[in-house]
Amino acid sequence: QKEVEQNSGPLSVPEGAIASLNCTYSDRVSQSFFWYRQYSGKSPELIMSIYSNGDKEDGRFTAQLNKASQYVSLLIRDSQPSDSATYLCAVEGYQKVTFGTGTKLQVIP
């Protein structure tokens, strides 16, 4: 079983819609969770971090964490074509960060 799992996509949403990206993880002792955005040929860029159960909002982005279900998600409201990228879920445990394979998001104008 992979430590951090994401649907590779592509996930296609129309401009202005809500994009929902999901991630599950296997290690119950994980404490910190991150979402990164990676444009093609570029390095990842941190979007959100979340450490406790519930929702965390930052602008158009909302991260949701459910430790009991070992599930973390990212919602992008009012999706824009510039949001088209690969979104990496990352989970920290034992001072090591493990990345998922990423979900490719395509926002259609």
Place this chain on the structure above:
Amino acid sequence: GAVVSQHPSRVICKSGTSVKIECRSLDFQATTMFWYRQFPKKSLMLMATSNEGSKATYEQGVEKDKFLINHASLTLSTLTVTSAHPEDSSFYICSAPRGTGKETQYFGPGTRLLVL
């Protein structure tokens, strides 16, 4: 602005040569830095953890004699790919944790290595 820099951004070399990649933390000190490798359409794979003042910690399957890591100062870590071969062609990315309490990693812009 960028908080972690990498140099060079792109390098092409002949098989058998060695390539050095630098990773610098800007305006903050990093006692630990991480080196990742990413193949096309794949996720980041942690290669090693660079520790200032001590030996690097390598992940399982990563050859320490091939990928030499030196954490020369609190703001600089270098990765040297020795005797590079075409299969070493990849996107190499470093990161440094910055923050208080919880670790948040900031990534350098990456170095694309092509070995001919």
